[in-house]
Amino acid sequence: MKSSKNVWAWFACALVAGLVFGSCKKQRLMNEPGNLVPKTVDKDPTLPSISVNGALLHAEAYGPADSTLVVALHGGPGGDYRYLLNCKDLADAGYRVVFYDQRGSGLSQRFPKAHYASKPVDLMYDDLSGVIAHYRTSPTQKVVLLGHSWGAILATGYAGRYPTNVQGLVLCEPGGLKWADIVDYVGRSRAFKYFGEFLNNATYSDQFLTVKGEDEHETLDYKMLLLTGRNEITDGDSEPIDFWRDGAVISDALYSYGEASKIDFSEGIGNFPKPVLFFNSAINKAYPDSWMQKIGSVYPQVQLRTIAGVGHDGIVADENAWKNLTRPQIINYLKAL
Amino acid sequence: MKQYLKQGWILGILLLPCVASSQNINWENPATEKHQVYIGAGADYGVVYQLGYACKISKSKRFPALLHVEYSFPSGNKLFDDYKVKLGGQVRLLKLGHFQFTAKVDGVFRRFENDFARLINFGSDVSGVIGYYRPKWFMAAETGFDKAIVTNFKHSAMYRKQYPGAQGGWYEPATGGNFYYGLQGGVSFGRHDFSLRIGRVLVQDFKSKPLLPYYGALSYLIRF
Numbered sequence: 001m002k003s004s005k006n007v008w009a010w011f012a013c014a015l016v017a018g019l020v021f022g023s024c025k026k027q028r029l030m031n032e033p034g035n036l037v038p039k040t041v042d043k044d045p046t047l048p049s050i051s052v053n054g055a056l057l058h059a060e061a062y063g064p065a066d067s068t069l070v071v072a073l074h075g076g077p078g079g080d081y082r083y084l085l086n087c088k089d090l091a092d093a094g095y096r097v098v099f100y101d102q103r104g105s106g107l108s109q110r111f112p113k114a115h116y117a118s119k120p121v122d123l124m125y126d127d128l129s130g131v132i133a134h135y136r137t138s139p140t141q142k143v144v145l146l147g148h149s150w151g152a153i154l155a156t157g158y159a160g161r162y163p164t165n166v167q168g169l170v171l172c173e174p175g176g177l178k179w180a181d182i183v184d185y186v187g188r189s190r191a192f193k194y195f196g197e198f199l200n201n202a203t204y205s206d207q208f209l210t211v212k213g214e215d216e217h218e219t220l221d222y223k224m225l226l227l228t229g230r231n232e233i234t235d236g237d238s239e240p241i242d243f244w245r246d247g248a249v250i251s252d253a254l255y256s257y258g259e260a261s262k263i264d265f266s267e268g269i270g271n272f273p274k275p276v277l278f279f280n281s282a283i284n285k286a287y288p289d290s291w292m293q294k295i296g297s298v299y300p301q302v303q304l305r306t307i308a309g310v311g312h313d314g315i316v317a318d319e320n321a322w323k324n325l326t327r328p329q330i331i332n333y334l335k336a337l
Numbered sequence: 338m339k340q341y342l343k344q345g346w347i348l349g350i351l352l353l354p355c356v357a358s359s360q361n362i363n364w365e366n367p368a369t370e371k372h373q374v375y376i377g378a379g380a381d382y383g384v385v386y387q388l389g390y391a392c393k394i395s396k397s398k399r400f401p402a403l404l405h406v407e408y409s410f411p412s413g414n415k416l417f418d419d420y421k422v423k424l425g426g427q428v429r430l431l432k433l434g435h436f437q438f439t440a441k442v443d444g445v446f447r448r449f450e451n452d453f454a455r456l457i458n459f460g461s462d463v464s465g466v467i468g469y470y471r472p473k474w475f476m477a478a479e480t481g482f483d484k485a486i487v488t489n490f491k492h493s494a495m496y497r498k499q500y501p502g503a504q505g506g507w508y509e510p511a512t513g514g515n516f517y518y519g520l521q522g523g524v525s526f527g528r529h530d531f532s533l534r535i536g537r538v539l540v541q542d543f544k545s546k547p548l549l550p551y552y553g554a555l556s557y558l559i560r561f
């Protein structure tokens with residue numbers, strides 16, 4: 001009886017001490033911009049941005065303004081372009097390279113969930129049209145989309161809908177184009193172990209951090225960060241890629257829309273008249289050559305290439321692979337357009 | 338589709354078959370032993386294992402009460418980076434025939450760590466249980482609220498490399514809160530009890546749900 005009281009008393013003291021200590025410090029709020037995740041462009045005017053289609057997007061461009069426009073599309077959905085910045089050196093080869101964080105992603109402006117209620121993919125297409133229009137200096141300037149992962153899916157969907165708006169596609173491991181293929185790929189690329197660290201890291205934080213509204217972006221984006229983990233299936237033992245900030249609401253909106261609509265991003269791509277350069281990676285176990293051939297079969301003219309020694313992200317994010325394998329093939333492709 | 342895990346729904350589907358854990362008491366059991374030790378395994382924001390000890394502090398026939406302490410941790414490669422310690426008490430407040438109502442209050446200390454951050458939290462867990470109790474078995478319904486009152490953030494070098502401006506320290510007001518409701522039942526054999534607890538978790542906004550929106554546990558308890 002006495003020992004039970006002692007234990008209880010110690011715990012009560014620790015609890016009170018924790019609360020008192022906490023209250024003595026300056027109060028920090030999870031939703032205060034900049035506390036847990038970086039500020040977005042609408043909160044930090046020092047970041048490079050463009051205003052497109054009613055949204056302020058984090059964006060920048062390199063290289064001669066009048067040369068072929070290479071628009072880099074990041075993965076996710078809900079990722080950002082930081083890990084694609086190796087592509088910046090295409091500017092040294094004379095191309096105009098454009099990077100932007102998609103709406104609701106990275107350091108671009110956030111919107112409430114209701115904003116994406118109808119057709120969020122159409123918003124993505126309209127934003128891409130707006131970005132191209134912003135950086136294009138003449139109607140004859142060629143436009144090439146360089147998409148990685150979800151960015152490659154977005155690029156294909158856009159080229160299928162507007163085949164004359166772009167003159168080339170460079171695609172890195174789009175998981176799938178038809179919804180069933182996307183679900184299949186995602187399932188194979190994340191074979192969770194019930195008793196694994198990765199799964200429990202993903203679920204355990206839910207008792208620490210919750211939101212009171214669906215639009216608490218700072219908290220939601222930070223929680224998404226806590227879900228991050230190494231994926232041995234897609235990337236072997238490589239380190240996580242560089243990033244700025246996840247976009248939880250847009251990610252959820254696009255997945256929910258895809259699930260509800262069973263969207264097919266290959267619609268119309270059969271009419272795309274230009275050659276497509278398509279990469280997979282040697283290490284990604286969920287993306288064997290057979291899957292590349294299946295996904296790549298929808299393009300009328302496609303060049304299938306495998307990047308050795310890297311996984312899904314490494315095709316672009318790994319500096320050596322980029323300089324020695326990916327970049328030279330992209331430059332040859334661009335020259336041939 | 339980077340190497341991030343982005344979809345709660347995928348996890349939800351994968352984890353549906355899982356069954357968390359907490360001490361379930363058969364208040365009608367006539368056992369006179371003062372001490373109880375229990376172990377359990379199940380789902381409680383992950384696949385978890387649990388060890389607990391309880392001590393009767395009131396032999397009052399009207400208001401029997403226990404103090405308990407419980408340690409639980411999720412499975413994974415690093416067994417001690419994430420854990421939860423609960424310390425509290427429970428008391429039977431009402432008995433009408435075989436129907437009984439009990440209340441439980443816990444102070445909670447928990448820790449979470451991954452490649453980017455270490456979180457420690459002081460919280461509370463308040464619940465009520467109403468059920469039908471017989472000497473050899475019981476069935477009951479429960480509901481409660483688990484609140485993460487104050488949380489300390491410490492960011493790793495890996496995250497500070499990505500975002501040098503990340504602010505560590507204590508975050509207030511409450512950083513989290515989840516409601517839960519479910520059923521519990523058990524059978525008693527002499528000094529031994531086996532119990533099952535299963536239920537659902539709702540985020541405090543009543544709209545969203547955690548990645549693992551269910552809890553459940555199989556527990557074994559021995560009295561001495």
